[in-house]
Amino acid sequence: MRAFPPLDFPLEAFLASLPWAALAVAALLAVTFAVAVRQRRHSVMDVVWGPGFVVVAAVSWLLSAGHGDGGRRLLLLVLVAVWGLRLGAHIGVRARGGHEDPRYTAMLDGAPGSRDVYALRRVYLPQGIVLFFVSLTLQVGMFATAPLGWLALAGALLWAVGFVFETVGDRQLAQFKADPARRGTVLDTGLWRYTRHPNYFGDAAVWAGLFLVAADSWPGILTVLSPALMIWTLAGKTGKPLTEKAMAGRPGYKEYLEATSGFLPWPPRTRRAATGTGTGRGQ
Numbered sequence: 001m002r003a004f005p006p007l008d009f010p011l012e013a014f015l016a017s018l019p020w021a022a023l024a025v026a027a028l029l030a031v032t033f034a035v036a037v038r039q040r041r042h043s044v045m046d047v048v049w050g051p052g053f054v055v056v057a058a059v060s061w062l063l064s065a066g067h068g069d070g071g072r073r074l075l076l077l078v079l080v081a082v083w084g085l086r087l088g089a090h091i092g093v094r095a096r097g098g099h100e101d102p103r104y105t106a107m108l109d110g111a112p113g114s115r116d117v118y119a120l121r122r123v124y125l126p127q128g129i130v131l132f133f134v135s136l137t138l139q140v141g142m143f144a145t146a147p148l149g150w151l152a153l154a155g156a157l158l159w160a161v162g163f164v165f166e167t168v169g170d171r172q173l174a175q176f177k178a179d180p181a182r183r184g185t186v187l188d189t190g191l192w193r194y195t196r197h198p199n200y201f202g203d204a205a206v207w208a209g210l211f212l213v214a215a216d217s218w219p220g221i222l223t224v225l226s227p228a229l230m231i232w233t234l235a236g237k238t239g240k241p242l243t244e245k246a247m248a249g250r251p252g253y254k255e256y257l258e259a260t261s262g263f264l265p266w267p268p269r270t271r272r273a274a275t276g277t278g279t280g281r282g283q
Contacts, residue, residue, distance in 0.1 A: 025056060028048060056131070068142050075156065082163070137220065240263060
């Protein structure tokens with residue numbers, strides 16, 4: 001008995017689309033690099049991270065016309081566009097009129113030779129590769145031929161949960177940081193009471209949901225490493241660990257660590273008076 005049904009996937013058309021998706025990523029990063037050099041601020045790359053996935057999804061949507069299931073193609077495009085454009089707008093508004101992000105300053109201050117060339121190697125090239133690899137879930141999903149089923153519905157619901165966590169968490173953090181009286185304290189109210197990283201958890205849930213939409217047609221299952229890389233980056237590599245390292249010295253943060261779930265939302269372990277107590281997109 002076969003483990004999978006016969007492959008009903010337009011492999012030749014999909015393979016032909018890959019260079020165009022890669023070219024779209026390269027063009028986007030080239031424009032971003034030019035803008036960053038002009039503004040002397042390479043953290044502009046953060047603004048185009050989310051919209052970059054929208055660009056790849058749009059290219060794949062166009063090239064998959066007549067090949068993939070129309071319902072799945074539209075669902076993936078809409079979900080990615082809503083997520084990516086909101087994220088880009090949020091980071092863009094936050095960074096408007098500002099200076100270079102301290103993370104980029106720390107990285108580029110030790111650059112051997114040209115800071116811009118160093119940024120090209122250390123920022124744009126790695127992020128471009130990751131963007132393309134993670135987006136393979138979208139690219140394969142666009143060409144998948146099976147009609148939408150219950151797994152795609154579950155994925156859309158998981159995406160919705162993640163989008164709410166990410167959007168509300170970002171808004172609560174922005175409101176918290178806008179209050180000068182709370183500077184140097186720790187945000188432990190709202191969604192931040194149940195997870196130390198509602199925005200990173202939301203991001204992870206969004207990509208897990210997109211994977212389920214693609215995996216509803218079985219070739220999408222083969223892209224499991226794409227959302228896994230995104231989730232690992234958020235929870236174990238740069239998102240959560242770097243944020244918590246930056247927060248470690250704040251008064252009350254040790255108690256917050258002890259009481260609050262590290263990633264997955266969960267009721268706090270102890271009842272504490274809210275200290276009105278946030279960095280980056282994490283806290």
